[in-house]
Amino acid sequence: MAMPDSESPVFSKVDPETVRGILGGVIDPELRAPITDLGMVGEIKVEGSAVAVQIVLTTLGCPLRAQIKKEVISKVASLPGVEGVTIDWIEMTPEQKAKTMDTARKRAQADAPETEIPPTARVLAIASGKGGVGKSSITVNLAAALANRGLTVGVLDADIWGxxxxxxxxxxxxxxxxxxxxxxxxxxxxxxLLKVVSMGFLVEDEGTALMWRGLLLT
Known part of the structure; x- marks a missing residue:
């Protein structure tokens, strides 16, 4: 005797391409692009009601891995008939990583909001991997010298510690x-004219700790 419709088993009718399509809705929280466009979705296997997805990360130590996992499982599990989702994590090769970053840069440029900074503006970065070598001194003197010539110079002091x-x-x-x-x-x-933005303008004095909101690691 045939089982009533309400008791009939439901089998997954999804295929790898359907899964890949729905994963296009998962946005990498750091690179701000669909993980499918970034080459982060590898092989997809569907066996009955179980789906296995290969996710390719720029580094296995990615701090946003837990968030990506949650969204991938949520998206795939929403497909009719899917009862189980597993993820296989692998790390990108140097070539894959370079391609992913190139894609992310191009998307960022295309999606960049309008800015009041004219396209003719020059950007100079003063940086060093060591502290106390004169980054701030060079920045201030260079900016002041340019302003003294009649230019408008913006100074961004992004040092959050010193x-x-x-x-x-x-x-x-x-x-x-x-x-x-x-x-x-x-x-x-x-x-x-100098236009200056510094972390130092966000605190009462240099000895005051700055409450800084960062990423939540889980």
Whole structure:
């Protein structure tokens, strides 16, 4: 005797391409692009109601791995007939990683919001892997010299630990903002203008700890 429809077993009718398609809705939280576009979805196997997905990471130690896992399982498990989802993690080869980063850069450029910075603006980065070598001194002197020539120069002091640009420039005013935009502190130098943003403008003094929200590791 045939089983009533309500008691009939439900078997997965999905195929690997259906799974790959729904995984296009999983966005890498760091690279801001679908994991399918980034080459992060490898082999997909469907056996009955069980689906096995191979996820390829730039590094197996990816701090966002747990979040990606949660979203992958949620998406695949939502397909009719799927009762089990497993993930096999593998690491990208140098060639795969280079291709993924190139894709991410191109998407970021295409999706970049409009900016008030003119396309003719020059960007100079002053950086070092060692502290106390004069990064801030070079930055301040270079910016002041350019402003003295009548240019408008923006200075971004991204040092979250030893910010000294405010002290070097003699500026201590807290940063303001309107319409979600930061208003930099301004300083006249010669015929030009310095516009300065520093972590030092977010605290009362250099000895005050800054509450900084970062990624949550799980």
């Amino acid at each position: 910010f000294s640009v405010p002290r070097m420039l003699g500026v201590s005013k807290r940063l303001g903002g309107t319409d979600g935009k930061i208003e930099p502190n301004e300083l006249k130098v010669g015929d030009g």
